[in-house]
Amino acid sequence: DTGVSQDPRHKITKRGQNVTFRCDPISEHNRLYWYRQTLGQGPEFLTYFQNEAQLEKSRLLSDRFSAERPKGSFSTLEIQRTEQGDSAMYLCASSSSGRGAADTQYFGPGTRLTVL
Amino acid sequence: AQSVTQLDSQVPVFEEAPVELRCNYSSSVSVYLFWYVQYPNQGLQLLLKYLSGSTLVESINGFEAEFNKSQTSFHLRKPSVHISDTAEYFCAVAFSGGYNKLIFGAGTRLAVHP
Numbered sequence: 001d002t003g004v005s006q007d008p009r010h011k012i013t014k015r016g017q018n019v020t021f022r023c024d025p026i027s028e029h030n031r032l033y034w035y036r037q038t039l040g041q042g043p044e045f046l047t048y049f050q051n052e053a054q055l056e057k058s059r060l061l062s063d064r065f066s067a068e069r070p071k072g073s074f075s076t077l078e079i080q081r082t083e084q085g086d087s088a089m090y091l092c093a094s095s096s097s098g099r100g101a102a103d104t105q106y107f108g109p110g111t112r113l114t115v116l
Numbered sequence: 117a118q119s120v121t122q123l124d125s126q127v128p129v130f131e132e133a134p135v136e137l138r139c140n141y142s143s144s145v146s147v148y149l150f151w152y153v154q155y156p157n158q159g160l161q162l163l164l165k166y167l168s169g170s171t172l173v174e175s176i177n178g179f180e181a182e183f184n185k186s187q188t189s190f191h192l193r194k195p196s197v198h199i200s201d202t203a204e205y206f207c208a209v210a211f212s213g214g215y216n217k218l219i220f221g222a223g224t225r226l227a228v229h230p
Contacts, residue, residue, distance in 0.1 A: 004159075031216065042120075042206050042220030043160070056217065091160070095216075102148045102167045102210065105218060107160040 002026055004108035006092050012114045013082055020078045021111045025094030032075050033105060034067055035091040036060065043091055049075060050097065082115045089113075118143045122207055122221035130229050131199055137192040137224045139207030146212040149190040151181055154204040154223075163205070166190065177201075202228045 005024045013019050025032050030051050035043035046065070048056040051072035061067075064082075069075040079086055089110045095103035123138040141147060151163040164175040171183040181192045190207060204225050208218040 033217065035218075040125075040222065042122075042208070042222050043218070045217035045219070048216050058217075093160075102165075103216070104150075104162055104165065106162070107152075109159040 004092055004094050004106055006090075006108040006111050008111055009109060010112050010114075012116065014116050015082060015084060017082055018078065018080045019082060019113065020076055021090055021092075021113075023075045023077070023092030023094075023108060025074070025092070026096075026106055029094035029096045029106070030072060031095045031097055031103065031105075032069055033093040033095075034075070034077050035093065037089040037091055037110070038087075046077075079113075082113075084115045087113055087115045118209070118211055118219055120207055120209055120219050120221040122205075122224050124224050125222065126225045126227065128227045128229060129197055132196045134195050135193065135197050135201075135226065137205050137207075137226065139190045139192065139221060141188050141190070141207075141209045141219075143188070143209065143211055148210045148212070149181070149183060150208040150210070150218065151175075151179070151190070151192050152206045152208060152220075154206065156203070160206065163192075197226070197228050199228050199230060201226060 007022045032049045034046040037043040049069040064080045067077045091110045092108045093105040095105045121140045129135045149166040152160045153163045166183045174180045179194045204223045206223045207221040
C-alpha cells in the first residue's frame with residue numbers, strides 16, 4: 001500500500017518539551033498539507049507545501065510551530081515548548097497538482113499528541 | 117469569511133432507513149465540495165466530491181450529494197443505511213482562486229442501530 005504514512009501514531013510528552021512528527025506522502029504527490037483536529041471538531045488547516053516550498057501558513061501556526069519539506073519528499077512538523085492546548089490529532093495529506101483547489105487530498109492516519 | 121456548517125452533530129438512525137446529513141457553506145467565490153468519512157480508528161477517506169458539471173454526485177457505496185448553489189448546500193443522502201455506515205462524516209470545501217486548503221465542518225456522527 002502506498003498511502004500517506006505518519007510517524008509516530010501516538011506521542012505523549014510533558015509540557016515544555018519539543019516534539020517532531022513525520023509525514024511521508026504518496027510518492028508521486030507534490031503537494032503536502034498539515035491539519036490539526038481537536039476532539040469534536042473538523043480538521044483545521046495549518047500549512048501547505050508545493051514541492052519543497054511552503055506556500056501558505058495558517059495563523060493557527062504560532063512561532064512555536066515549524067514545518068519543513070526538504071527535497072520535496074517527506075515533511076516534518078515540529079512543535080517547540082509544547083503546551084497542553086497543543087494536544088490534538090495532527091493530520092497530513094497529500095495531492096498531485098493538476099486542478100489546483102480541486103485536487104483530492106489523501107489523508108494519513110494522523111499522529112495523536114497528548115501534552116501532560 | 118468562508119465557513120462550513122454541518123447542522124447536525126449526531127444523527128441516530130435505524131438500519132435500512134434513509135438518512136440525510138446536512139452541509140451548508142458560505143463563500144463569495146466558486147467552490148469545490150467534498151464529503152470525507154472517518155470510520156472508527158481510521159483516517160479520513162474521500163467519499164465523494166463535486167467539482168463541476170452535474171450537481172448530483174454519487175459514491176460507490178450508495179451515498180449521493182447534491183450541490184445547490186442558490187442554497188449554498190451540499191447535503192449527503194443515502195436511501196438505506198447499513199450498520200457499517202456508522203462513522204463520522206465531514207463536509208469540506210476548497211475555494212477557487214489559488215487556495216488549496218480545505219475548510220471542514222465540525223462533522224456529523226452517524227450512528228446506525230439494528
